[in-house]
Amino acid sequence: MKALTLLVLPAVLACTTALAAPVSVPVNAPGLAVIRVAQEAEIAGKGTVNAVDPGAHKINLTHEPIAALGWPTMRMTFQASNDIDLKALKAGTQVDFVLAKKGSGYEIKSITPAAK
Numbered sequence: 358m359k360a361l362t363l364l365v366l367p368a369v370l371a372c373t374t375a376l377a378a379p380v381s382v383p384v385n386a387p388g389l390a391v392i393r394v395a396q397e398a399e400i401a402g403k404g405t406v407n408a409v410d411p412g413a414h415k416i417n418l419t420h421e422p423i424a425a426l427g428w429p430t431m432r433m434t435f436q437a438s439n440d441i442d443l444k445a446l447k448a449g450t451q452v453d454f455v456l457a458k459k460g461s462g463y464e465i466k467s468i469t470p471a472a473k
């Protein structure tokens with residue numbers, strides 16, 4: 358397990374700094390294990406807020422491609438972590454966000470206005 362963690366770390370760091378760079382995927386059994394663990398790690402993304410639903414604690418946003426997940430540009434709604442203050446987010450705000458695996462999908466773990 359410790360060896361897997363060490364293998365995954367560079368991929369996670371690459372995602373947070375260079376979203377356009379694809380995660381390299383070795384085609385062997387250890388590589389497949391790395392994929393599975395990587396999907397449980399945190400994934401960084403960028404996007405624009407379309408709408409905020411404080412009642413359901415959800416955020417609808419259009420995100421840029423997320424190479425780590427193989428996602429193209431998409432408009433979608435995410436559950437937001439309970440400690441996120443949704444009042445600070447408004448439609449049209451460009452944001453940097455971090456996704457964390459939750460159940461069969463992803464939850465926004467943190468979200469901040471994008472640096473200009």
Ligand SMILES: [Cu+2]
Pocket residue numbers: 420428430431432433
């Ligand atoms: Cu998406």
